Amino acid sequence: MNYNSSPTAPLNFLNHKTGLWSWLSSTDHKRIGLLYLYSITIFFCAAAVLGLLMKIEKFAPGETIMTAQTYNGIFTIHGIIMIFIVVIPGLAAVFGNILLPIMIGAKDVAFPKLNLFSWYVYITGACLGLYSQFAKGHVPDAGWTFYVPYSAEVNSNIVIALTAAFVLGFASILTGLNFIVTIHRMRAPGMTWFRMPLFPWSLYATAWIQILATPIIGITLLMVIAERTLQIGFFDPALGGDPVLYQHLFWIYSHPAVYVMILPAMGVVSEIFPTFSQKPIFGYMPIVFSSLAIALVGYFVWGHHMFTSGMSYQARWFFSLLTFLVAIPSAIKVFNWLSTMYGGSVDLKPPLLYAISFIFLFTIGGFTGLTLGSLATNIQTHNTDFVVAHFHYIVFGGMGFGFFAAIHYWYPKIYGRMYNIRWANIAWAILFTGFNVLYFPMFILGLQGMPRRYFDYDPKFQTGQMISSIGAFILIIGLIGMISNLVYHVRRGAIAPANPWHGVTLEWQIPSPPPHENFDEVPVITRDPYVFDNPYTK
Amino acid sequence: MKNHDNHISSYSLNLTVLLILLVLTTTSVLAIKFHFGAFTVAVALIIASVKAAIVLTYFMHLKFENLLLRLMVSGVFLLFAIVVVITFIDYYFR
Numbered sequence: 001m002n003y004n005s006s007p008t009a010p011l012n013f014l015n016h017k018t019g020l021w022s023w024l025s026s027t028d029h030k031r032i033g034l035l036y037l038y039s040i041t042i043f044f045c046a047a048a049v050l051g052l053l054m055k056i057e058k059f060a061p062g063e064t065i066m067t068a069q070t071y072n073g074i075f076t077i078h079g080i081i082m083i084f085i086v087v088i089p090g091l092a093a094v095f096g097n098i099l100l101p102i103m104i105g106a107k108d109v110a111f112p113k114l115n116l117f118s119w120y121v122y123i124t125g126a127c128l129g130l131y132s133q134f135a136k137g138h139v140p141d142a143g144w145t146f147y148v149p150y151s152a153e154v155n156s157n158i159v160i161a162l163t164a165a166f167v168l169g170f171a172s173i174l175t176g177l178n179f180i181v182t183i184h185r186m187r188a189p190g191m192t193w194f195r196m197p198l199f200p201w202s203l204y205a206t207a208w209i210q211i212l213a214t215p216i217i218g219i220t221l222l223m224v225i226a227e228r229t230l231q232i233g234f235f236d237p238a239l240g241g242d243p244v245l246y247q248h249l250f251w252i253y254s255h256p257a258v259y260v261m262i263l264p265a266m267g268v269v270s271e272i273f274p275t276f277s278q279k280p281i282f283g284y285m286p287i288v289f290s291s292l293a294i295a296l297v298g299y300f301v302w303g304h305h306m307f308t309s310g311m312s313y314q315a316r317w318f319f320s321l322l323t324f325l326v327a328i329p330s331a332i333k334v335f336n337w338l339s340t341m342y343g344g345s346v347d348l349k350p351p352l353l354y355a356i357s358f359i360f361l362f363t364i365g366g367f368t369g370l371t372l373g374s375l376a377t378n379i380q381t382h383n384t385d386f387v388v389a390h391f392h393y394i395v396f397g398g399m400g401f402g403f404f405a406a407i408h409y410w411y412p413k414i415y416g417r418m419y420n421i422r423w424a425n426i427a428w429a430i431l432f433t434g435f436n437v438l439y440f441p442m443f444i445l446g447l448q449g450m451p452r453r454y455f456d457y458d459p460k461f462q463t464g465q466m467i468s469s470i471g472a473f474i475l476i477i478g479l480i481g482m483i484s485n486l487v488y489h490v491r492r493g494a495i496a497p498a499n500p501w502h503g504v505t506l507e508w509q510i511p512s513p514p515p516h517e518n519f520d521e522v523p524v525i526t527r528d529p530y531v532f533d534n535p536y537t538k
Numbered sequence: 539m540k541n542h543d544n545h546i547s548s549y550s551l552n553l554t555v556l557l558i559l560l561v562l563t564t565t566s567v568l569a570i571k572f573h574f575g576a577f578t579v580a581v582a583l584i585i586a587s588v589k590a591a592i593v594l595t596y597f598m599h600l601k602f603e604n605l606l607l608r609l610m611v612s613g614v615f616l617l618f619a620i621v622v623v624i625t626f627i628d629y630y631f632r
Contacts, residue, residue, distance in 0.1 A: 315628035
């Protein structure tokens with residue numbers, strides 16, 4: 001990789017060393033962030049193609065391009081890749097790595113070698129996930145949730161897929177640990193906790209979830225492996241186990257994992273709204289504490305995934321109540337972001353378009369989450385396409401659009417070049433349209449009774465399925481447009497100034513791309529993070 | 539963390555802690571002979587938690603760390619306890 005290779009280009013983290021090995025052995029947090037970015041992008045594209053194949057299959061009832069067994073395998077690996085390889089590491093591993101130290105005034109993370117090791121662990125886990133598809137035997141077909149008793153009994157490469165998820169969990173834990181220590185120990189002089197920008201705050205809340213919740217899924221997956229290989233009865237009633245225990249253990253991690261995905265996205269848009277409104281963030285403290293509240297309360301709501309599992313009534317209403325409570329801090333954030341724009345000098349550049357889309361899609365996902373969190377309506381919508389639509393509005397509409405907002409926001413900082421704004425706007429419009437055409441009909445299909453994970457369906461669902469499949473094609477066109485714009489302009493884009501968006505946080509005060517060690521001298525922080533007294537402020 | 543103030547535990551203290559841990563291990567094994575009904579797992583978890591707390595406090599030197607670190611570890615324990623309690627709400631009432 002050879003960026004800005006002109007002899008006159010100043011030395012920066014991209015060009016101070018060249019050659020593949022300089023990247024694979026680099027402990028520079030920014031380079032490691034880019035390694036994650038490229039890895040995640042490749043896996044995301046692969047999983048998106050798998051998603052498109054599923055939608056092509058569903059264009060008409062009956063078998064069209066694949067068998068039922070192939071469909072089961074495809075939705076399983078689509079889920080494993082998207083959840084464990086793309087979305088959970090996603091924002092924290094990419095933009096957390098690249099920007100956290102810079103935004104708190106540090107020269108690197110607390111444990112740079114551990115940081116690089118995390119990426120290798122991540123790649124090992126990702127390769128194991130791929131290996132599960134090609135190893136001798138049947139491809140895993142238990143879905144990304146690996147529910148027992150099916151996953152404990154089925155004759156497919158489940159053990160390899162479980163091991164992949166187990167290994168990937170370690171990368172997540174190590175990254176979280178690194179970020180917590182970095183934020184505690186390496187903030188620049190004068191950067192008190194409440195002078196810290198909101199993206200690092202969101203990473204801090206996320207990191208706690210990563211290190212406290214991830215071990216639970218690790219142990220749970222090991223228990224499934226132990227049951228399959230050693231016949232130890234954790235979950236199989238015939239061996240004295242309890243299948244609902246698996247669901248408890250799985251969701252004790254996997255619900256907080258949704259906040260691992262979404263909290264950094266909330267942090268990203270909390271950076272974007274002030275910059276593109278040229279106005280201090282509205283309600284800094286409520287946003288900080290709502291991040292922590294989401295991280296905390298999000299721990300205790302896992303049972304809303306299990307309302308129809310045979311769980312006790314008392315547990316069900318308890319989880320339902322807590323689910324409604326966790327909506328409050330999320331709503332606080334939404335009101336604060338909207339209030340930030342109110343009266344500001346709003347500049348509708350691509351990062352802001354994606355950030356506003358984030359609010360729109362995340363709010364739809366949030367409200368439909370309340371439908372699922374309510375005991376009565378959950379019975380109607382459980383295990384239907386409604387859940388799939390809700391989930392994608394939260395994870396893709398939330399984390400995905402947050403990720404796209406982040407890459408459009410920090411792209412000129414990372415590469416020192418600017419993408420084509422017009423091209424980006426068009427790609428956003430196609431992507432946003434495709435997203436809603438793809439997923440919104442699934443709410444209606446779900447309410448009509450279309451079960452999730454079925455490769456065939458009753459002909460009465462065909463109109464909705466066709467619209468949804470057309471949406472998938474539009475979405476893919478939008479993705480191609482967005483990614484090609486970004487990739488093309490890494491080398492050919494116009495040289496970007498150090499602060500093209502007139503941001504005020506620390507990353508905008510250093511050159512683009514940032515120097516190898518970020519700062520010539522460690523900065524001394526003397527004011528709050530969102531003070532817009534620069535010449536651009538009206 | 540008090541990097542400048544390294545604490546060295548005495549052999550007698552470590553030995554005492556070791557003996558307490560062995561006694562608790564024996565207790566948890568002997569507890570199987572008594573029938574606590576629905577609370578069998580709770581008894582085992584409580585003994586295990588006490589052992590973990592002792593290891594953290596003395597062997598991992600939490601006792602000699604600053605208040606913030608102690609609060610953070612305590613918070614993790616509290617969180618874990620709440621998660622276990624909530625899980626058992628289901629089992630107790632099912």
